[in-house]
Amino acid sequence: MATTNGDDRAAASLASRQTTTRWTPTAEQIRILKDLYYNNGVRSPSADQIQRISAKLRQYGKIEGKNVFYWFQNHKARERQKKRFTAAGENLHHHRQGLQISDHLLAYAAKAAPPHRRHGSADFRDCSATPPPTFAWDAFPPPCGRSFHDQNRDEEEDAPEIETLSLFPMHSAGDDHHRLPWQRRLFSSSSSSDCSGAGGSLELTLNSYGNSPLHFHSGAS
Amino acid sequence: MATTNGDDRAAASLASRQTTTRWTPTAEQIRILKDLYYNNGVRSPSADQIQRISAKLRQYGKIEGKNVFYWFQNHKARERQKKRFTAAGENLHHHRQGLQISDHLLAYAAKAAPPHRRHGSADFRDCSATPPPTFAWDAFPPPCGRSFHDQNRDEEEDAPEIETLSLFPMHSAGDDHHRLPWQRRLFSSSSSSDCSGAGGSLELTLNSYGNSPLHFHSGAS
DNA sequence: CAACTATGAATGAACG
């Protein structure tokens, strides 16, 4: 991303009496953390490792063990979470289902092809054929010569699996998987006339919150 | 909101390849989202719901799962935040003009709530028996002296004094491993070649990025 | 166009 300075939030806000209680990692700290995460496969460091890491990172700024712990926890969790609700490729293939508004949309959609904002290069996680079951702490350069990305923003990769998933499973006769109780019928598509640009009515059924279907009135009034 | 715009802001303008093109929800998308929020009580949709919602909303414009996720997060958070100030801000009716930060500053000024724990719960800085979220691994496991660590942080990211403390304690006679709240059940993965270099002076070489000794450049680019 | 506001995006911290 281009969050201005990005990592230097700490340096940026050090001007005043920052009552900020929470840790503001420096660029170097983040760099090291990501290096450990991606290049070394560190995902859930143990207490000992956390201590070592924090000790090391302390050279670059204030940091405590819990910060390291949380960082890895969050980083890992977010990576998974993101993948979870980003199942379908979402940005480059919108089903144009005949709507008048798409006129403009298509217009710039064509030119706005470029993917996200922070796709630099390939990810590092699988830069080597050997999964990182162990912690490569000691001392050894990264297995594969990896070009360092800019500074911050990790390098998540997208697996644009275009599977045209059923947007709204009406009634899955062949129930295959039971995931969670609320995963039942969340949405009910009203056949095929719900995709009106603006001015339609769609029904959404959310069993988890209410059994009554929801009707959207896009009547614009 | 304030301007009841209601147009397809998506079709606003997009000429330059903004590296930070954040999602601009369309009127229909917002309407549906609010409908879900208010009429259906959806506050924190899960991954599955997010997928469906985003899929549905995609008919009205480009959208990704994370947009839905963030939308609900923000909407909920802000609503809560606003309500939280109504009671205390009866006197300070300053138009909170300028500076986004004034938002929370007013909050503190109004309620003067200690900036630590979250929504009132129970205070627990009691260093007696079981400090709930006490993180022991910091530098040294405080017996119970300081429950709350960084509180009056008036220090900056500097002062990295490279103490020569043993960064990597070998085994140190085992002694008592700080029994972290989670270690009991989380850090029990000692059944494998944990840190291979645990018994030596790990060096943590992270020179893949050109390890600068330290030195924080004042940044400011 | 500057000043300001609403809100999307990000992330540290923590809960269950």
Add this chain to the structure above:
DNA sequence: CGTTCATTCATAGTTG
């Protein structure tokens, strides 16, 4: 671990 809350940054979009 997945989920949730709080706080902060960045910026689209107005408003004067």
